[in-house]
Amino acid sequence: KAGVTQTPRYLIKTRGQQVTLSCSPISGHRSVSWYQQTPGQGLQFLFEYFSETQRNKGNFPGRFSGRQFSNSRSEMNVSTLELGDSALYLCASSLAGGSSGNTIYFGEGSWLTVV
């Protein structure tokens, strides 16, 4: 069974640009959540999608957005990039999401560097 797949794995962007990251969850999983990981802040929850609807949202500015498609694949977008957005962005999938205590499985992440 294939795991969570994230693309691209590495990317470099310039301040002010925007970026779109993609995530394919484990087959059969309907919940996709996104996390930002930095050395200073650790792993921070961005948002969770379930059946194409955003179910939960963390404390990030509106520049961070996401969506989920009917096949459960998800994308997240960061607009007007800032240097502080440089981080590892992790996608995780689970059968039904956190409200039921389901375990979540992470992808390898997308390393974003903003210069």
Place this chain on the structure above:
Amino acid sequence: QKEVEQDPGPLSVPEGAIVSLNCTYSNSAFQYFMWYRQYSRKGPELLMYTYSSGNKEDGRFTAQVDKSSKYISLFIRDSQPSDSATYLCALYNQGGKLIFGQGTELSVKP
């Protein structure tokens, strides 16, 4: 106060040692407790998942939950150099969000 506190380390131990990793949490409503292991430049992988107070064992790993003290632990017996990684505790809050500790960086020296 952070919802989950974890000493970031780093923690360095000799091969074969017993390792104890700990987290404390502030909200008694947390119900599900997990430990993840993350190797450098990789995504976290699930190690242990517990629901109730008490111990859960899986090979060399034992997860312990004490809800009365709001304290969770991960013990690694006979530690190996391949155990060198960052270990993250994670708990589900009432809103269904998974909250992570800061992570403890562990190094096991041969």
